[in-house]
Amino acid sequence: MNGKVQVVCGPMFSGKTKTLIVLISGYLKDRKKVVVFKPKLDDRYAEESIVSHDKDEAQAFAVTRPAEMLDLFHRADVIAIDEVQFFDESIVGVCETIADYGKIVVVAGLDLDYLGRPFGSMPQLMSVVDEIIKLNSVCTFCSGRARFSHRISKDAGVVVLGEKDKYVPLCRSCYNEMNSKQL
Numbered sequence: 001m002n003g004k005v006q007v008v009c010g011p012m013f014s015g016k017t018k019t020l021i022v023l024i025s026g027y028l029k030d031r032k033k034v035v036v037f038k039p040k041l042d043d044r045y046a047e048e049s050i051v052s053h054d055k056d057e058a059q060a061f062a063v064t065r066p067a068e069m070l071d072l073f074h075r076a077d078v079i080a081i082d083e084v085q086f087f088d089e090s091i092v093g094v095c096e097t098i099a100d101y102g103k104i105v106v107v108a109g110l111d112l113d114y115l116g117r118p119f120g121s122m123p124q125l126m127s128v129v130d131e132i133i134k135l136n137s138v139c140t141f142c143s144g145r146a147r148f149s150h151r152i153s154k155d156a157g158v159v160v161l162g163e164k165d166k167y168v169p170l171c172r173s174c175y176n177e178m179n180s181k182q183l
């Protein structure tokens with residue numbers, strides 16, 4: 001089998017995890033063995049499953065470092081990774097190594113952080129992958145196409161876990177308006 005890396009990216013509330021689960025379901029239907037990974041810091045809902053905002057689930061292993069996946073991928077045909085933006089830069093090489101073994105790697109992550117900057121290793125990852133599915137959300141203010149995850153809480157730091165209590169999806173013009181108002 002020829003390996004490949006697919007990435008599903010976009011802002012918060014754009015259906016990334018749901019799309020990942022749809023892809024996983026398709027691979028399972030093709031009788032492929034799927035292993036799902038997610039970063040250990042994301043324990044918003046369940047410990048051993050990935051959960052989308054609509055509460056769809058798939059079994060998952062929570063790992064701290066990308067290298068841990070190299071011990072576990074051999075049993076699977078397809079390796080799915082959710083919230084991939086939270087892993088360190090070694091995730092890029094790990095995804096490529098697994099694909100080089102002829103496996104399908106499908107990952108989902110935020111492409112931009114809350115300040116609209118490319119998130120962690122996502123730019124590197126998106127450069128080396130075979131397929132990119134870029135999703136949009138719906139702008140909270142104008143219902144336009146949203147690509148920014150604007151933080152409405154006062155928390156500092158790039159990694160602040162939260163849902164609609166802390167973030168809203170915004171289109172480019174509403175995002176710019178919000179940020180100029182805050183200056």
Ligand SMILES: [Zn+2]
Nearest residue numbers: 139142171174
């Ligand atoms: Zn808008």
